[in-house]
Amino acid sequence: MTETAPLSETDERALMASIDRWLEKKVAPVAARLEQADEYPAELVADMCEMGLMGALIDPKYGGLGLPAVTYAKIVARISEEWMSLTGVFNSHLMMALIVQKFGTEAQKDHWLPLFATGALRGGVALTEPDAGTDLQAIRATARRVGDRYVINGAKMWITNAIEGDVLAVLAKTDPQAQPRHRGISLFIVQTREPAAGGDVQGVTRGRRLPKLGYRGVDTGEIAFSDCAVDADLALIGGEEGMGFVMATGGLELGRVNVAARGVGIARRALKEAVAYAQIRHTMGKPIAQHQAIQLKLGEMASKTRAAELLVEDAARAYDRGGRVDMEAGMAKWFATETAFEVATEAMRIHGAYGYSKEFPIERLYRDAPLLMIGEGTNEMQRIIIARQLIARNPV
Numbered sequence: 001m002t003e004t005a006p007l008s009e010t011d012e013r014a015l016m017a018s019i020d021r022w023l024e025k026k027v028a029p030v031a032a033r034l035e036q037a038d039e040y041p042a043e044l045v046a047d048m049c050e051m052g053l054m055g056a057l058i059d060p061k062y063g064g065l066g067l068p069a070v071t072y073a074k075i076v077a078r079i080s081e082e083w084m085s086l087t088g089v090f091n092s093h094l095m096m097a098l099i100v101q102k103f104g105t106e107a108q109k110d111h112w113l114p115l116f117a118t119g120a121l122r123g124g125v126a127l128t129e130p131d132a133g134t135d136l137q138a139i140r141a142t143a144r145r146v147g148d149r150y151v152i153n154g155a156k157m158w159i160t161n162a163i164e165g166d167v168l169a170v171l172a173k174t175d176p177q178a179q180p181r182h183r184g185i186s187l188f189i190v191q192t193r194e195p196a197a198g199g200d201v202q203g204v205t206r207g208r209r210l211p212k213l214g215y216r217g218v219d220t221g222e223i224a225f226s227d228c229a230v231d232a233d234l235a236l237i238g239g240e241e242g243m244g245f246v247m248a249t250g251g252l253e254l255g256r257v258n259v260a261a262r263g264v265g266i267a268r269r270a271l272k273e274a275v276a277y278a279q280i281r282h283t284m285g286k287p288i289a290q291h292q293a294i295q296l297k298l299g300e301m302a303s304k305t306r307a308a309e310l311l312v313e314d315a316a317r318a319y320d321r322g323g324r325v326d327m328e329a330g331m332a333k334w335f336a337t338e339t340a341f342e343v344a345t346e347a348m349r350i351h352g353a354y355g356y357s358k359e360f361p362i363e364r365l366y367r368d369a370p371l372l373m374i375g376e377g378t379n380e381m382q383r384i385i386i387a388r389q390l391i392a393r394n395p396v
């Protein structure tokens with residue numbers, strides 16, 4: 001893996017300032033309404049395409065911004081402070097793009113990456129099935145080679161961008177009998193919709209847009225493939241069967257840093273709201289910020305939020321240096337997302353009844369945070385990954 005140089009401080013500051021302006025002008029006024037209506041933020045997605053976010057991590061030679069992970073994590077955290085759902089639209093898309101960029105053939109990169117970089121084709125990663133999440137090797141979707149095509153069959157569930165998107169990286173078994181099981185798993189880029197024609201590709205059926213506790217607005221849904229035929233050269237990532245499991249889990253490393261960065265955004269916003277509210281709410285003749293019980297909470301919330309920021313930055317820098325970062329990404333993901341949930345919960349308690357109100361942002365942060373403990377590998381699995389790496393890196 002190659003090293004990615006950091007942006008200059010001036011360039012990064014200018015980029016963050018443009019994100020801030022967009023959040024303030026376009027996102028803040030509509031986020032609560034769209035979230036409560038669970039409405040897809042089509043206009044904001046168009047803005048994100050225009051700002052280049054769909055190509056944030058794609059090499060400039062394919063039309064992307066080629067940002068280092070450390071800057072990208074800052075963008076994700078900042079947008080999540082305002083409305084986390086928006087980051088799901090480009091995070092999932094970029095995970096798909098990165099898999100092609102890292103493992104695709106030259107012809108696949110030339111074909112797909114320019115379309116992904118502009119958002120002309122948007123999508124995500126379709127690994128999970130109704131009966132297989134953590135245990136991805138238990139998937140049942142299949143891809144059978146027929147001449148110069150693969151024929152895909154199977155059902156995917158809990159897929160972000162499955163309903164609104166046009167393309168997915170689909171995990172399927174090319175050899176269902178293979179042992180070990182991962183050797184029979186491959187990853188395919190499947191275009192599910194022709195944006196110009198507006199219709200679904202033959203053999204694709206979009207299912208329900210799933211109702212969710214939080215992370216609303218962005219679509220998470222079901223999608224089924226029934227004899228869906230794809231061009232073998234363009235679709236089978238890397239051109240070699242049996243590598244899909246390694247690609248999917250390799251792609252998840254930066255996905256974990258992204259999810260951790262969302263946790264930082266949630267924690268930061270919850271802390272900011274709590275610090276402000278504690279100074280204006282009075283009980284027993286003084287602001288609640290002057291009660292020691294509240295100070296103990298704020299002290300812990302602020303320290304954990306800062307620690308989460310530093311762990312995310314550490315993992316993103318390690319990623320930019322190249323090489324495997326499963327331990328660093330796992331630590332950041334586990335700590336930052338548990339922190340997001342804890343800080344959102346404490347912020348709600350500090351707000352009392354107002355924390356429970358739809359008219360304040362705290363209840364949304366509280367509903368958004370738990371997803372982060374589940375997606376991109378559950379937090380149970382993160383600790384197992386950290387321990388395995390710890391042992392592998394420190395043999396006796």
Ligand SMILES: Cc1cc2nc3c(=O)[nH]c(=O)nc-3n(C[C@H](O)[C@H](O)[C@H](O)COP(=O)(O)OP(=O)(O)OC[C@H]3O[C@@H](n4cnc5c(N)ncnc54)[C@H](O)[C@@H]3O)c2cc1C
Binds near residue numbers: 133134157380381
């Ligand atoms: C809003 C949302 C969006 C999502 N978006 C996507 C997407 O875009 N693409 C995609 O492919 N998937 C997506 N997912 C699915 C997500 O990745 C899975 O939910 C996740 O991998 C967990 O799988 P599961 O839900 O099947 O839980 P299970 O695998 O059934 O796990 C259930 C519980 O058992 C624990 N567990 C399981 N195995 C072990 C073990 N070996 N050791 C210890 N504990 C274990 C888990 O940690 C968990 O607590 C999304 C999910 C949600 C909720």
